[in-house]
Amino acid sequence: MQRIGVFVCWCGTNIAATVDVKAVAEAARKEPGVVFATDYQYMCSEAGQKLIRDAIAEHKLTGVVICSCSPRMHEATFRKTVEAAGLNPYMLEVANIREQCSWIHKDRTEATEKAVVLARTAIAKVSLNVPLTAGESPVTKxxxxxxxxxxxxxxxxxxxxxxxxxxxxxxxxxxxxxxxxxxxxxxxxxxxxxxxxxxxxxxxxxxxxxxxxxxxxxxxxxxxxxxxxxxxxxARFVDETKCTGCGECTSKCPSKKNKNEFNLGLDNRTAIYIPFAQAVPKVAVIDAESCIKKKTGKCGLCQKICGAGAIDYEQKxxxxxxxxxxxxxxxxYNPIDLAKYDEYAYSQSPDVVTSLELERLMNAAGPTKGTLLRPSDGTHPHTIVFIQCVGSRCDDARGKPYCSKICCMYTAKHAMLIREKYPDTEVHVFYIDVRTPGKNFDEFYRRAVEQYGVDYIKGMVGKVVPHDGKLLVQGSDLIANEQVRIEADMVVLAAAIEPxxxxxxxxxxxxxxxxxxxxxxxxxxxxxxxxxxxxxxxxxxxxxxxxxxxxxxxxxxxxxxxxxxxxAKDKLKGNPCVAHVNEEMCNGCSTCEKVCPYGAITYQDKEFRVPGPKRTEIRRVASVNEAVCQGCGACTVACMSGAMDIKGFANKQIFAEVDAICR
Amino acid sequence: MQIKIDENGNFKPTIVAFCCNWCSYAGADLAGTSRLSYPANVKIVRVPCSCRVNPLFILRAFQRGADGVILCGCHPGDCHYTTGNYYTRRRMTLLFNMLDYLGIERDRTRVEWVSAAEGAKMARVMNEFVARICELGENKRLEDLRCKKSLEE
Structure with a gap:
């Protein structure tokens, strides 16, 4: 018979305000096997833990129940406590009387009654606990x-x-x-x-x-x-060890009209390419879908030209x-696909761009060499409208419910950079809220408004209509309470980001x-x-x-x-709550092996003693690799002979819990 | 023995909830942290995965006098052990069909997917479930009174 100690935590007033902790301890004392029960203000504090350790020594406890917060919070703490007192750390159960009792029930009688049941459930379980030892596994460094x-x-x-x-x-x-x-x-x-x-x-x-x-x-x-x-x-069709990244092949490749992913399709690249000048590794790659040699078998120009002999069309x-x-x-992450936001005319006009595309248009290494030009006709835009929260903070299925967090700041940056480089360009920003928490962030945004004269308009844009080479932006100004119409040359969409x-x-x-x-x-x-x-x-x-x-x-x-x-650790302690086979009962049917998601179960021929003249027989029985088993328990239910069980969540323990709840 | 009728004559059902450690138990904790209340009749048993729940546990609960049993796990596709809740889904479909065949009201058992982020869903599901069990009344069909008797002796 176990000697069980029950420790009821007040958690300050978190538990004690709605649960009569003394009554819980009193009720626990009457349960079979309980030799000691007490309550204390903060069981997890050093004084509380000392109380537990002392009680284990004084009352020679073999099992401990702590009625406190969720085991997800402090189970590990209390395992260490009982271990320090010389008990096996798995001779402990936690009754969750905070998250699943005191915090959700208002009626003191009802909450106390429930806490008593939860305590007695944990007592019923711990009385069937057995000491467990975690296996050790090495760490690949x-x-x-x-x-x-x-x-x-x-x-x-x-x-x-x-x-x-x-x-x-x-x-x-x-x-x-x-x-x-x-x-x-x-x-x-x-x-x-x-x-x-x-x-x-x-x-x-x-x-x-x-x-x-x-x-x-x-x-x-x-x-x-x-x-x-x-x-x-x-297969990149280029030998990484030989390619020197000279780029000779890219200048000679005849397949030139392929969308350049790095510049987001704003210009073209060749079929053999190096994504950008500072690429790491600086090694060319052949895009098999547009390579003439890969498609027709004829060409092979890059192979002829490559001094290093790095091209290998047969690479697998x-x-x-x-x-x-x-x-x-x-x-x-990636910016979201804007196909569903047709009101902003993203798919209708090349002059409606995403913020990431604008980055490329303003980048010295980009398709325009850093000069801001309209993608449609290559002219300087004089009026630019930025639209914030395209798909962010969106409550319909098109967008994302969250704030993408970076858009307010990069839009302020874009607006500022444009106003600095092209002071004659008008910049309007439609926003819902400007969110700039962060070191030097709000100062940065205010500089965009106060120093660079960026026009921030609180309100949403309803529609962007391409018309006669211009983009008509119709929106609302919520502060002035009026409709706004702007004839813009370019519209920049701050698209939400998604994983x-x-x-x-x-x-x-x-x-x-x-x-x-x-x-x-x-x-x-x-x-x-x-x-x-x-x-x-x-x-x-x-x-x-x-x-x-x-x-x-x-x-x-x-x-x-x-x-x-x-x-830095050489060995890791595993989870000892893993599957366990009762070999006497196992009939080697392989059902458990089929349901195991980790392949932790194998079969072995073992010799068993049997009554009768044969004395022994060889039987095929399941064997669990404890280092691989994660303890989900799928096998325990699948096992038809009842030979499989999980340590720490054993069948009889769960039956005992159910019985204690229903008593 | 639990008193199932309170002083006002209202039925107080006994509900056993099995919650997987990774999603639903955490979801129940979140309901607590968010102070979302649900009836005190619900008592949660923590299991590593919903697939740890043997149909026998559910039958045992009914035998010992539970009026409703609910099983909560991670959403399909989100199981911490990859495939556990798919087994749960199949096993429980079979068990619930069998209980239905035996004349046990279908609504006395339920499977719900509650993630660790769904404290509000946990509270809502529990409120709904308890309300439904109250409508159904006491489980008299599967309860084995001999279990109670042996305890009282």
Missing amino acids: RALVIGGGIAGIQSALDIADAGYEVDIVEKQPTIGGKMTQIDKTFPTLDCAACILTPKMVDAAQHEKITIYSYSEVTEVTGFVGAFKARIKRK DEYIEREYGAIVVATG DKSARSIATMLTASIDTNDFFTEAHPKLRPVESPTAGVFLSGVCQGPKDIPETVAQASACAAKVIGLL
Whole structure:
């Protein structure tokens, strides 16, 4: 028989105001097996923990029930407490009488009654607990970073600087991500390329970093400390080890009319191309869909011209497999597709552009060499209208419910840069709210208004109509309470940002969770903001939520710190609540193997003693790899002979809980 | 033994809720943190995954006098263990069909997908479920009074 101690926490007034804690302790004392029950103001405090440790020693407790906040909050804390007193940490159960009782019920009698039932349920469970020992597994001292934008690069550099190997897997032919396309950064107006490209080079030259560009992670198995990833290296038809990046091939390629993704389709590129001058790795890539040689078999000009002999039309996709201890998700974002926002005439006029397209139009390395020209006729625009929140803070199905966070600031930046370079250009900004929290952000926005004379109009635009080479913008000014009509030369849309399309499939691959908008969910929104709830998976950058460059870099470094903390360990303690086979009962039917999502179950022939003259027989029985099993319990229900159970959530424990609730 | 009729003569059902550790239990915690109330009749049993819930647990609850059993898990596609809730969905479809066949009201059992972010949904689902069980009244069909007797002795 167990000797159980029950500790009821007041949590200040959080619990004690609605639950009669003394009555709960009193009721617990009457339960079978309970030898001690008490209450205290803050069980999690040092004094509270000491009370628990002392009671364990004094009353020779074998099981402990803590009635307090959610086990998701302090189970780990109390496990350490009982362990310090010499008990097995798994001889503890937490009754959640705060989140699931005192905070949701107002009636004191009702809440107390419920707390008594919850306490007795935990007592019923703990009386069937058995000591568990977590297995240990080794840590592979190598990290995988998925995504080579500024977030991925920063995380990789920080991890590599601590002395661990890092692989960056980037699906584009070059690392750098969205930041490479940006012209200048707010609020300092320094050039994005000037601060990013040195970091890209650092990453490429770092002895601990390997960059797999034009590659994708296709499969991840394993668990924290021992992930196995399969990486697809897409055929670029150019030998990366031979190409010198001279660019000779790109100047001679006859297939010239292909949409240039880097400039967002504002100009064309050749079929063999280097995305931009500072690309890392600076290696050409052949776009098989537009390559004449790949399509017709005739041409081969680039191969003839290449002095390094790097062109290989027969190159195939390659797969590599690597082991990692930790995985960083840095998959970033994209602006939303504006096809559904036809009122802004985005698909009707080339002079209606997104803000990212405007970045390219203003960039010295862009299609116009930095001169702001209308895409339609190449003339200088004299009136430009910016429309904010296109798809952000939107309550219908076309857009996103959240604020994209960066648009207010980059629009102020664009408006300011245009007014500075072309003082004769009128700039109007339609906004719902201007949101500029951040260091030097509001000062920056006020400079745009006060110093550069940008016309901010509070209100929404109803319609943009292309007419006679101009764009008629019809909107409302909510402050003046009047309709506004502006004849503009260009309209710039601040499109909402959304997680990259790959987020969902990567989340599934990693069994990490994402929210309804496909942003990765953090383990705790306040206290564990860079970890995913899946152990060993960390979050860096916009994949977790909209953020600007400084925030992304800060999060990337925070993420790296967490990864380094993990990789610095030689061994990891696993979760001991895993499946367990009763070999005497197992009939080797293979049902459990089929439902196991981790492949943790295998079969072994074992010798069993049997009555009768044979004495022993060989039977095929299931065997669980405890390092691989995650303890979901699918097998326990599938098992027809009842041989499978989960430690810590055993059948008889759950039956006991159900019985205690229904008593 | 629980008293199922309060002093005003209102029926107080016993409800067992199984919640998976990763989504629904966290969703219930969020309902608490957001102070969204639902009836105190609901008592939550934490399980690692909704697929840990053996149909026998549900039958056991009815046998011991529960008036309603609700099972909550992550949304399909969002299971922490990738596929657990798909098993739940299939198993519960079979179990609920069987209970229906046995003459147990279909509404006494329910499966809901509640994510860790859906505290409001958790509270709404629980309020609706309890209201429905109150309409249905006591579970007399599956309750095994011998269990109560042995306890009282």
